[in-house]
Amino acid sequence: MGFKHKDIIALRDLTKEEILLLLDTAENMREINSRDIKKVPTLRGKTIINLFYEASTRTRTSFEIAAKRLSADAVNISPSTSSATKGETLLDTAKNLMAMKPDIIVMRHAISGAHYFLAKRLPCSIINAGDGAHEHPSQGLLDMLTMRDRFGKLDGLKVAIVGDVTHSRVARSNIQGLTKMGSQVFLAGPPTMIPTGAEKLGNVTVCNSMNEAIDGADVVMMLRIQLERQGKTLLPTLKEYSRYYGLNPENLKLAKKDAMVMHPGPINRGVELSSYVADGDQSHVMKQVENGVAVRMAMLYHVSGGELTAE
Amino acid sequence: MSLLIKNGRVIDPLQNIDDTLDILVERGKVKDVAKGLSAPDSAEIIDAKGCYVTPGLVDMHVHLRDPGLEYKEDIVTGTRAAAAGGFTSVACMPNTSPVNDNKTVTSYIVAKAKAEGCVNVFPVGAITKGSKGESLAEMGELKEAGCVAVSDDGHPVANTELMRRALEYAKGMGIMLISHAEEKSLVGEGVMNEGFVATELGLKGIPWAAEDVATARDVYLAEFTNSPLHIAHVSTQGALRIIRNAKARGVRVTCETAPHYFTLTDDAVRGYETNAKMNPPLRSTADQEAVKAALKDGTIDAIATDHAPHHLDEKDIEFNLALNGIIGLETSLPLSLKLVEEKVLTLPALIEKMSVNPSKILGIDRGSLKPGSAADITIIDPKAAWTVSADTLASKSKNSPWLGETMKGAAAYTIVAGKVVYKRG
Numbered sequence: 001m002g003f004k005h006k007d008i009i010a011l012r013d014l015t016k017e018e019i020l021l022l023l024d025t026a027e028n029m030r031e032i033n034s035r036d037i038k039k040v041p042t043l044r045g046k047t048i049i050n051l052f053y054e055a056s057t058r059t060r061t062s063f064e065i066a067a068k069r070l071s072a073d074a075v076n077i078s079p080s081t082s083s084a085t086k087g088e089t090l091l092d093t094a095k096n097l098m099a100m101k102p103d104i105i106v107m108r109h110a111i112s113g114a115h116y117f118l119a120k121r122l123p124c125s126i127i128n129a130g131d132g133a134h135e136h137p138s139q140g141l142l143d144m145l146t147m148r149d150r151f152g153k154l155d156g157l158k159v160a161i162v163g164d165v166t167h168s169r170v171a172r173s174n175i176q177g178l179t180k181m182g183s184q185v186f187l188a189g190p191p192t193m194i195p196t197g198a199e200k201l202g203n204v205t206v207c208n209s210m211n212e213a214i215d216g217a218d219v220v221m222m223l224r225i226q227l228e229r230q231g232k233t234l235l236p237t238l239k240e241y242s243r244y245y246g247l248n249p250e251n252l253k254l255a256k257k258d259a260m261v262m263h264p265g266p267i268n269r270g271v272e273l274s275s276y277v278a279d280g281d282q283s284h285v286m287k288q289v290e291n292g293v294a295v296r297m298a299m300l301y302h303v304s305g306g307e308l309t310a311e
Numbered sequence: 312m313s314l315l316i317k318n319g320r321v322i323d324p325l326q327n328i329d330d331t332l333d334i335l336v337e338r339g340k341v342k343d344v345a346k347g348l349s350a351p352d353s354a355e356i357i358d359a360k361g362c363y364v365t366p367g368l369v370d371m372h373v374h375l376r377d378p379g380l381e382y383k384e385d386i387v388t389g390t391r392a393a394a395a396g397g398f399t400s401v402a403c404m405p406n407t408s409p410v411n412d413n414k415t416v417t418s419y420i421v422a423k424a425k426a427e428g429c430v431n432v433f434p435v436g437a438i439t440k441g442s443k444g445e446s447l448a449e450m451g452e453l454k455e456a457g458c459v460a461v462s463d464d465g466h467p468v469a470n471t472e473l474m475r476r477a478l479e480y481a482k483g484m485g486i487m488l489i490s491h492a493e494e495k496s497l498v499g500e501g502v503m504n505e506g507f508v509a510t511e512l513g514l515k516g517i518p519w520a521a522e523d524v525a526t527a528r529d530v531y532l533a534e535f536t537n538s539p540l541h542i543a544h545v546s547t548q549g550a551l552r553i554i555r556n557a558k559a560r561g562v563r564v565t566c567e568t569a570p571h572y573f574t575l576t577d578d579a580v581r582g583y584e585t586n587a588k589m590n591p592p593l594r595s596t597a598d599q600e601a602v603k604a605a606l607k608d609g610t611i612d613a614i615a616t617d618h619a620p621h622h623l624d625e626k627d628i629e630f631n632l633a634l635n636g637i638i639g640l641e642t643s644l645p646l647s648l649k650l651v652e653e654k655v656l657t658l659p660a661l662i663e664k665m666s667v668n669p670s671k672i673l674g675i676d677r678g679s680l681k682p683g684s685a686a687d688i689t690i691i692d693p694k695a696a697w698t699v700s701a702d703t704l705a706s707k708s709k710n711s712p713w714l715g716e717t718m719k720g721a722a723a724y725t726i727v728a729g730k731v732v733y734k735r736g
Contacts, residue, residue: 012511090629111629112513113583132631134513172513196516197507 003302007119007126010135011176019177023145025298025306026291032069033293043072043304046103050076051093052129053109058265058289059129059138063106066296072103094118104303107131112169125303133167139264140173142295144181146288147219150260155182160213160255162245163223163272164193164234170264171223172201179203188213189223189245192234210245217255221262222247222272238271248274252282260284313337314729315350319359319690323366324659324667325679334364336686339728344680355731359690362723365662366678367399367430367687370640371460371669372489372543372567372615375401375432378419379408384620384707386420389640390428392618392706394733396640397722399687400431400670400677401618404464405442412437412448414456421457429732430725431687433459433675438477438488442466447477450484459673462489462543465590465635467525469495474529478538487672489541490529492550493591497521502631504577504592512583514630517592523549530554534562541672542566544617546591548601555610565672567613570639570646571712573602573655579712585626585633586712589619603655612668614661616643620708638706642699644691645718686729695721695735 003021011019032040048067052060060076067074079093090109097105104125107115112132119126130136148154159178165171165187175185179202187198188207199206207213214220225241235241247261261273261282269275277283314336321332321344333348334341350356375389376382384392393401403420405411411420417434424432436453440446442463450461461481467490468474474490481488498521503509505516526542530553533540545551545566557564571589576596579587587593605611619636626633647665650656656664666689670678677687698717701709725733 089624091627109629111631114629116583117629132513133515169513172511195510196505197510200507201511 003306006303007115008137008299008303009115009119009126009128011137011140011173011180012135016180019141019144019180022141022295022298022302023148025301026141026145026294029294029297029301030291032297038069039071040069041071042301042306043067043070046072046304047101048072048074048104048106048300049097049102050074051097051105051107052076052078053107054130056108056129058292059108062289062292063129063296066293066300069293070297070300072300090114090117091121094122098122098124104300127299127303130169132169133172134169135173135176136169137173138292138296138299139170140177141299142288142291143174143221143262144177145291145295146262146284147260149287149291150284151218154178157183157218158186158216159183159219159221160186160188160217161221161223162188162210162213162247164225165189165198165223166193166195167226168223174221175201175204186213186217190235190241211251211254214251214255217259219260219262220247220252220255224264224266225268225271227268242271246272246274247277249276249280252277258282262288265289312729313350313354314686314726315348315354315356316359316364316688316690317356319362319364321364321680322659322662323680324663326681328680329659334680334688336688336729339686339730341680341682341684341686343682357690357724359723361692361694363658363691363693365689365691366666366680367689367725367727368397368644368665369400369669369677370398370616370618370643371402371613371673373401373403373618373640374406374620374636375403376620377407377423378416383622386423386428386432388705388707389618389620390424390430390432392638392640392704393430394725395705395722396642397644397689397691397725398430398640399689399725399727400433400675402433402435402459402673404435404462405437406464410437410442411435412440412442414449414452417453417456417458430727431677433457433673435460435462435489437461438463438468439473444468444470444473447480450481450486454484454486458486459675460487460489460541462491464491467491467493467495471528471532475532475536478532478536478540482536482538487539487541487674489543491543492522492525492529494521494525497524502588503580504594506577506595508577508580512580519547519549519594519598522547522591523553526550526553530557530562530564533564537563539563544569544572544591544615545611546572546594546598546602548598551601551605551610555605555608558610565612566610567615567669568602568606568611569615569617570643571637573599573606573650574646575712583630584712585628585630586637586710586714588630588633588635589637590635603650606650606664607655612664613672614643614647614664615669616640620706621710622708626710636710638704638708638711640706641704642711642713642718644722645720648693648720686726688726689722690724690726691720692723692735693720695719695723697721
């Protein structure tokens with residue numbers, strides 16, 4: 001089957017089959033990444049703009065490497081986050097870039113839905129590298145790929161997602177993706193960080209405590225506490241947060257033996273994860289990063305009109 | 312100059328009239344309402360067969376953006392939009408630039424409306440200077456210059472002591488105080504209703520409690536000071552419960568809602584639709600139902616549009632950055648007529664909420680067809696079908712969530728002081 005979308009903005013917009021296609025393609029792409037010469041001509045002559053309105057090292061680099069391994073020309077732009085206050089609107093910026101005829105714009109933006117706004121108005125493909133607290137589909141896909149590597153399936157997994165769900169686009173993409181693939185998702189965090197109606201997001205259970213969420217879990221996914229977003233009202237102190245919502249070797253024992261520990265990074269060591277867990281045997285954090293490149297190659301490939309052929 | 316309106320279904324709640332009658336207008340005033348009236352040969356005759364003939368509609372909450380923000384709307388285009396929507400009178404909020412917090416601005420609005428506007432314009436002055444919530448505006452002079460109420464509109468008076476004094480002072484001056492009931496600290500950076508849709512879209516929510524808490528405060532202050540209070544654009548079931556209870560124990564509180572609150576829910580925001588971004592935000596289905604129930608049981612006294620024109624660039628932008636509000640003058644009548652179709656309101660009850668009650672609340676001499684009163688009359692064609700289109704809207708701005716939708720019902724004629732200011736088609 002072919003991939004029919006011009007853009008990839010949210011896993012909410014994709015079917016189970018489309019998600020599977022992206023994961024399968026990513027598996028194929030991984031082979032390229034293990035070669036001595038990590039480059040194929042697939043997207044030769046294509047121009048990709050990485051337009052990052054928010055600071056990012058790993059996601060931007062990962063997209064850039066993905067583009068280059070497919071032989072596309074990738075350009076990075078980091079406009080001031082306050083372009084609106086400088087007078088140029090997002091649409092004006094985009095129109096200017098459009099005049100330079102890119103094929104794909106990979107964008108990160110602090111405002112949820114900014115990608116839909118562009119996608120409706122520009123003919124090129126838009127890939128979401130994170131929008132506000134909405135979605136981060138490449139992260140969701142790389143997380144699912146990492147889980148599938150470990151278990152061979154996603155159906156029937158118990159996945160605990162712990163932390164600041166309200167502000168987490170990673171959580172939203174994972175919830176959308178995982179519930180479509182048949183996983184059961186359990187959320188935990190301080191009630192100040194669990195959004196209204198979260199239980200309606202799919203096959204999701206909101207737990208009263210972290211222990212309840214990770215009890216018997218196959219996967220424990222810890223979310224980053226975004227210190228810049230917590231203000232003064234959501235948490236008393238990081239110390240208290242880590243005590244009640246941090247993952248350490250003790251509470252990890254509640255999860256299944258050999259359960260996967262995941263984190264989208266960057267980790268606040270000693271807050272979300274104790275270093276024993278972050279660097280321990282059960283941590284899959286570096287595998288997540290590794291899979292990121294393959295997943296992003298798959299995304300670039302499919303929005304460019306690529307068809308997966310079994311090799 | 313005489314005008315004879317024949318054969319229409321005349322509805323005048325104040326006189327308890329709902330009958331097929333004629334209306335004779337002479338020298339800008341209603342001369343007679345009866346069957347089989349005849350007029351002098353020179354009279355203009357309108358055959359209103361199949362139409363409703365009602366006291367001119369009164370919108371007690373609009374933004375004309377004049378002075379200062381005429382790129383969005385001005386008194387000429389705003390009153391034209393009002394006339395096209397069947398409104399013969401509008402009350403305009405003070406959040407102009409400069410703010411209407413002194414008699415000079417009020418006088419400008421009154422003079423320009425008189426010279427260039429096509430419907431009656433009743434200015435609403437500010438409660439506090441600059442609507443900054445720091446010190447009281449000169450309400451006495453505002454009233455003298457023509458203001459019919461005071462409100463800080465989108466900037467609710469945060470200081471409770473100052474709000475208490477504002478209610479007391481306004482009572483002394485005999486001017487209605489209109490509260491935009493919103494606890495801003497609960498709103499924070501919220502951009503839409505807090506609920507499942509906001510969670511899914513990853514947009515920061517505005518809790519219903521922000522409206523309820525502020526409504527409760529203002530209602531208790533009105534009760535404490537025994538002052539009249541009008542609450543603008545009520546959108547939550549909680550606020551309505553508070554107002555209903557307050558009315559039952561005799562508190563002098565009235566309130567309005569807007570057509571979007573009984574027509575849409577926060578579902579309309581999906582797709583990051585900036586024309587569904589407003590304040591208060593579109594709420595849940597339960598709130599929508601509560602608004603309808605409150606219209607039915609009389610808790611809600613008036614339907615106002617909160618007509619809020621914005622320039623294209625202010626809406627065609629990322630959701631968080633888009634300004635709040637929609638235009639409403641030209642869509643209010645068909646959307647409100649649906650309430651009659653849905654049996655939420657009888658036709659006379661609807662006319663009460665769109666003409667009689669807003670006039671009473673503002674203390675203006677409108678809302679009736681009694682002989683001797685100003686001949687402000689709306690002739691409504693309930694069957695007229697039309698499509699909301701940016702090309703045909705009279706408002707300078709086009710920020711409507713109903714663009715492209717077909718509406719049923721429209722003003723066939725809008726008559727101000729006996730003069731036809733709008734004729735459909």
